Amino acid sequence: MCTCKTDNLSDIERTSELSLGPEIVEYIKTICEGPHKESQLISVLHKVQQKYGYLSMENINAVAYLLKIPAAKVSGVATFYNFFRLQQPGKFKINVCLGTACYVKGANLIADRFKQELGIDFGETSKDAMFTLEIARCLGTCGLAPVVTIGKEVFSQVTPDQVPVLLDKFRKQ
């Protein structure tokens, strides 16, 4: 006899809620009461990423279930936007600004140096799970170009030679 359950919705609901945590579940509930709930999908994903650092498959499914939007659509949106990460990031996020002003002042050399020192490309995380390397487009501090942010700290007028020093500093933290 077939034992598949088709009425396990309450289980799914419970795992979904557990996976996202109470604040986000509460947030989704208030959204569902207002008009155009689908339109809040991106803001829900922002909240999830803010809390967990990235969007895991479980969380994407949970959001889909609670918002009553097909999971395919949620992951379609999550993959379209560069801001959303689908893999767990390293401890520190390195953003190398490749905006116009920084580029003109040699930011590509700094980007190359980071890649070389960490042995990874943009969008990847170093083996020791310490750093995720990302491109930023103008942090709005062009006057101090080239600019790099690591974690919450901002470094201006960076030279390629500072790169290993900076990395060491954060490795020790």
Next chain:
Amino acid sequence: MTHNIVQDSYEKLFQQAANEIKLREESSKIRIQVGSATCENAAGAREVYDEFNKHIEASGRQDIVLHQTGCTGRCSCEPVVSVQIAHQMPVKYELVNRELAHKIFSQHILGGQPVIEHIIDSKDGNLTKWEFMFCNSARCGRDLLPNFQEDLSNKLEQAGLTKGQYKVIPANCFGLCPQKAAGKAIYMMIRPSKTIYRITQIEHLDRIIREHILGGNEVKELEVKTKPMSQRFFNLYGDVSFFSRQTRIALRNNGLIDPEDIYEYITCDGFKALSVVLGKGNKEWIIEQVSKSKLRGRGGGGYPTAQKWEMVSKAAESTRYLICNADEGDPGAFMDRSMLEGDPFSVIEGMIICAYAISSNRGFVYIRAEYPMAIERIEKAVALCRQHGLLGKNILNSGFDFDLELRLGAGAFVCGEETALIHSIEGERGQPRPRPPYPAEKGLWDKPTVINNVETFANVPAIFLFSPEWFASLGTARSGGTKVFALAGKVRHTGLVEVPMGTTLREIVYNIGGGIAGGKKFKAIQTGGPAGGCIPEQYLDTIVDFDSLTALGSIMGSGGMIIMDEDDCMVDIAKFFLTFSQDESCGKCTPCREGTKRMLEIIERITAGDGIPEDIIKLERLGNLLRKTSLCGLGRAAPNPVLSTLKYFRDEYEAHVHEKRCPARKCTALSRYSIIPEKCVGCTACARNCPVFCISGTAKHAHVIDQSRCIKCGRCYQVCRFEAVSRT
């Protein structure tokens, strides 16, 4: 009837704000103003703020206040701190750090001696006693008294003032001549007393010098009573040439008010325009005023704002939406961010006015997630507006309801495009769709929708405060007002520049930007970011407005302006922008998805030294194809950086392809470093600095580079003090 109720509500609000400000008794206190914006904080403003805070507390002084503002847009000097003491000239310090903050506090604030060496632009080492700032814009009475600056200086010296004691500064429009009197008078502000005089004949100067400067009594008859929009700005920043040549309308409060304090905004005439508009209650009149002002969209396209509003206001459908486009995707621009961080209320006020004109009750601010501080500020501002009856039900008791929601972008440049943006607000993938129908017909959830840029909205209150005619008269025949540019790259002074439409590029680069840094030679201006083009030196006298820049093959764009010098390779710059567009192409239509990729491959080949002669022709052909056949503006404009550089700097492409040479020596694959044995003294500096250790040699003997391992980073070239490293 409604007129009175709205007016009364506004007055009450104004009184509340004025009382609140008065309670703080700040006018008699010493004020230390520290910028607080993403850029200022990146430069270390927060530490400086904390440092001052600590000192104030430790000193126990009640008469010193610390004030935070948005950024003034003087990037290269940040963090900027200004010290304002009653009856004294405000003093602004640049590049302040913790030590300097300490010094400023002990030496200037407690000791009364400004730290001269660190004052912005005042390297000459003395502080003047008097400053005379006069409007030198074309509209003011320049023809009336053509030698104003000289005449005034002469008279001041005759009166016994010496050169170091005074400064006469030609400034830009104060925003004082909405009256029919334009051209009939020269306005002049005297600091530190902040008096503004209206001068129509040369004898007035004699009187001012006699009575005010020597006698210490202001000449009441000549004084202007109305407070011009720019008074606060010029009073605080007018002595710095970077600022005095600007006309600040959209940025009128940036760097002057605390962006988290609604009372400060209100006492600077905030929401007055809104009260006028709601009090009048005539929607057609509003649109007519905007039309007269010749305001055109600042998001890049330059579409007449009033036309957009009118279309929506006349739509058959009664549910209408309003969106503020704060996606600011141009990778070299930050004016929208700065406005949202420095003066969020004026954007909101502009939006409410628009909402009323088009009868919309629900509006959205679509803002990129990469701007956390701007998001925070606009959220706070919206909450404060709700608390004070400026958003929500029955705004200022006018019976009009309107509320705003924030929607965050998620890092997709194409979402700045209006139809993609609408999809993104709806919670979809942000891909554009064909237009027509335009959003004004079928926008958000298929309802008529107005989408305007941040700066467009920020200009709206000013039109109602100072008349549309005045706004129009600032600009060119077809485009009113000013434009804010984010000036960056190889100029001496980088930052936000707001100038009237019709200002020449030369004025911006040389007089405001201070020319090229480090004595290098100017090469090109890039405007419009990835959708724009490079403009060479021979067109520096072109005026900025939508039409003239398009005629040159570039665009006004949203306002990024990057200056490039002889060290920049135009092929490399084109590659940079194309890489960006290719990366950001949403992939919906083939010409853009495939075309940008192929173009990028070709240009990469050229910069790698593998270009073939047909490549140049192919680039041109593909570029024109993309322009014609792409679905949205991204694909259509993506070839602009390539096509414009091909037009003006074709020789550089040819040098790369035919001679395998990069004239600017930027493209590393085409450069070669070697050591000239006759010149090398064997100091070992290069060998110690080479990151891949490919330079060999012993001390005091000529060194050699192993070409097979050299990564062409250029370090050896930079560190050699004997010019022994050659770069070809």
